[in-house]
Amino acid sequence: MKGQRFMTRILAQRYLDESIEFQLAWFSMGLYNRTMLWRVMILWCLLLGWSGWSLAAEPVVLDVRPEPTGGVRVTASILFPAPVPVVQAILTDYAHWPELFEVRMKVADLKVQDGVATMDVRIEHALLPGERRLVTESRILAGGELVADLKGGDFKRYHRRWKLTSVNGDAQTRADLDLFVEIESLVPDWLVAVGMRRDLESHFRIVQEKALAQAQQKVQFGR
Numbered sequence: 001m002k003g004q005r006f007m008t009r010i011l012a013q014r015y016l017d018e019s020i021e022f023q024l025a026w027f028s029m030g031l032y033n034r035t036m037l038w039r040v041m042i043l044w045c046l047l048l049g050w051s052g053w054s055l056a057a058e059p060v061v062l063d064v065r066p067e068p069t070g071g072v073r074v075t076a077s078i079l080f081p082a083p084v085p086v087v088q089a090i091l092t093d094y095a096h097w098p099e100l101f102e103v104r105m106k107v108a109d110l111k112v113q114d115g116v117a118t119m120d121v122r123i124e125h126a127l128l129p130g131e132r133r134l135v136t137e138s139r140i141l142a143g144g145e146l147v148a149d150l151k152g153g154d155f156k157r158y159h160r161r162w163k164l165t166s167v168n169g170d171a172q173t174r175a176d177l178d179l180f181v182e183i184e185s186l187v188p189d190w191l192v193a194v195g196m197r198r199d200l201e202s203h204f205r206i207v208q209e210k211a212l213a214q215a216q217q218k219v220q221f222g223r
Helices: 002-028 034-054 084-091 094-100 189-220
Strands: 060-066 072-080 104-113 116-125 128-140 146-153 155-167 172-183
Touching: 060 189, 072 189, 084 155, 084 172, 084 189, 094 104, 094 116, 094 189, 128 155, 172 189
Parallel strands: none
Antiparallel strands: 060 072, 072 172, 104 116, 116 128, 128 146, 146 155, 155 172
16 A cells, blocks of 8 residues: 555656646746646646645655745755754755755855855756756854855745754654745746745655664664
8 A cells, every 4th residue: 555655656746747847838938828827736736635645654744835925935844763963964064965855956166164154056947947046154053953044146035944853862853944935037936836845855855865874874883
């Protein structure tokens, strides 16, 4: 049953990915009308609900929605199978940041001074024609929260905050994410939200896998 749900999610996600790219091409050429737009929105909602149902057993709570004033707000709570120091090290290893995503990106520049990491990232995404630049300043606050704010690039607004909490006798980490993104683009926010949900699901999975591997390695070598 579990394997069947997994295959259902994979097929639904593959169909969704292909649909996004096809519909984006129509959108960019101005070939949408109101009826077509509503049909596509309904289809994507059904597909997202279908794949989301198969994720119900996973330790992730994710909410992605467009804001009335513009941009997309994300809140999430994830249970990572490793202690806080391991998860924090993964999320602050900015030189290897692209490895945490399936989206194509590269770190063009990285400078760390006085506890502030200034990172210049170039992103290529199916929803966004061309290459997008995102420059952020990241820091670790006194309470251990990880915060990043927009400094420049092709984004109007960007704010990311991770709160990491030890659970289950420090063996696991509960990570609460608050993320707000607004992009300089003609792509509508509801479509950006669809892409962000897909990207974040894969991002959380990659971090979980890395956290588990590193935690097991520390146990194996007695660290």
